[in-house]
Amino acid sequence: MxxxxxxxxxxxxxxxxxxxxxxxxxxxxxxxxxxxxxxxxxxxxxxxxxxxxxxxxxxxxxxxxxxxxxxxxxxxxxxxxxxxxxxxxxxxxxxxxxxxxxxxxxxxxxxxxxxxxxxxxxxxxxxxxxxxxxxxxxxxxxxxxxxxxxxxxxxxxxxxxxxxxxxxxxxxxxxxxxxxxxxxxxxxxxxxxxxxxxxxxxxxxxxxxxxxxxxxxxxxxxxxxxxxxxQPPRYAQNDRRSTFICESATSFGSHYNLSPREIEVLCLILLGHDNRTIADTLFLALSTVKVHVHNILRKSGCSNRADLTRRFWHSS
Structure with a gap:
């Protein structure tokens, strides 16, 4: 008892x-x-x-x-x-x-x-x-x-x-x-x-x-x-899809040793934004965004954005 x-x-x-x-x-x-x-x-x-x-x-x-x-x-x-x-x-x-x-x-x-x-x-x-x-x-x-x-x-x-x-x-x-x-x-x-x-x-x-x-x-x-x-949130996330992508991108980025800025760029890539939109959103030069995208693809071993997106969803 x-x-x-x-x-x-x-x-x-x-x-x-x-x-x-x-x-x-x-x-x-x-x-x-x-x-x-x-x-x-x-x-x-x-x-x-x-x-x-x-x-x-x-x-x-x-x-x-x-x-x-x-x-x-x-x-x-x-x-x-x-x-x-x-x-x-x-x-x-x-x-x-x-x-x-x-x-x-x-x-x-x-x-x-x-x-x-x-x-x-x-x-x-x-x-x-x-x-x-x-x-x-x-x-x-x-x-x-x-x-x-x-x-x-x-x-x-x-x-x-x-x-x-x-x-x-x-x-x-x-x-x-x-x-x-x-x-x-x-x-x-x-x-x-x-x-x-x-x-x-x-x-x-x-x-x-x-x-x-x-x-x-x-x-x-x-x-x-x-x-x-x-990584405290820096901007509002008003829908479930964006919230899920940005939270999962943090784990994905840690796995591939991405920098905090590269993780932000990754989130916007996965949300379907092009380089110009990413540059405007993050207040970066277009050339800087291109460098970040290149580094993300290189560190993750992906050949292009489509390959990166597929790998992200597979890992999620």
Whole structure:
């Protein structure tokens, strides 16, 4: 029991640390994706904290109460808010209208309430109630897959591919969550089997999903803060494509030992500007821009701009 207690504290700590990191990135970069992610991790902290009302406040529960759903109202409310922030993260990430985040939480809330009111009490009610979260995440993952499949923008597809490991990890964790629920809520005999130190509504596979998301968030936060420390933005970037290209160009330039000025020129090359436009944008002589372009091609081992663009998108 004491190990489970410290495990729960660790999950809470990871949740709040991820929220703090995302909040710091939001303050520095002003990118809404980090703000929504910070809110999601903070809400998951509250969601996990509900366990103290059951596992630790009332540890000696009767077997007849095993399948009672504890804090159903809070669980539905927090789950709906979590889904809202998840969809807001995705909407901001893809540049979609934020209104797509309205319907999924409402469907989740209606499904959860239907499970409470329409499914007979016991194993199946608990399984149906807690499976709503997994089904909602599957719907979100399916939406992302469809967006990737129909997109014809190489920048957007490359942007999405940067997160493919997280995408696969979330799929694995969601499947694990469903398998966990099937075993501990439908198969395991809690009445005659050996007693376990947790209730069937607890799901450690869901905690693993949090760990995957938190690790990915910390990695992105570190990269965002490191880029701002090494090279603060010198001009506004008002669209997602420009932001992605300029951030990726910094890593690309570091790999090929490009100077800060050459990285700026590289960004504008990738945005489709010719030498004259680059010279006017950066207030440089045309001959200076030509020298920078020559050095970029030489250091990257590319023969022309088209070859450079292909190599950049391949590395991204």
């Amino acid at each position: 004491i190990a489970l207690y410290y495990y729960t504290l660790a999950v809470l700590l990871i949740s709040i640390a991820a929220a703090a990191g995302c909040l710091a990135a939001f303050v520095v970069t002003h990118r809404q994706t980090y703000g929504w992610a910070a809110a999601a991790f903070a809400l998951y902290f509250l969601d996990v904290a509900l366990v103290f009302r059951t596992d630790f406040v009332l540890p000696h529960r009767k077997v007849s109460c095993i399948y009672e759903i504890n804090s159903p109202v809070e669980s539905v409310a927090l789950g709906s808010c979590l889904l809202t922030f998840f969809w807001l993260v995705v909407a901001n990430f893809l540049g979609k209208d934020h209104r797509i985040a309205i319907a999924p939480p409402l469907v989740f809330a209606c499904g959860s309430l239907a499970a409470l009111l329409l499914v007979p009490g016991g194993r199946w009610m608990e399984f149906t109630f807690f499976s709503m979260r997994s089904l909602s995440i599957i719907a979100l993952l399916t939406y992302l897959a469809l967006c990737y499949a129909v997109s014809e923008d190489p920048a957007e597809r490359a942007h999405m591919r940067q997160h493919c490991r997280l995408y696969l990890a979330v799929w694995i964790c969601v499947v694990g969550t469903i398998v966990w629920n099937v075993y501990f809520q439908l198969i395991h005999d809690w009445e005659s089997g050996s007693p376990l130190p947790f209730l069937p509504e607890r799901n450690f596979a869901e905690n693993a999903l949090l760990l995957c998301c938190a690790a990915h968030a910390w990695r992105r936060v570190y990269r965002a803060l490191h880029l701002r420390y090494e």
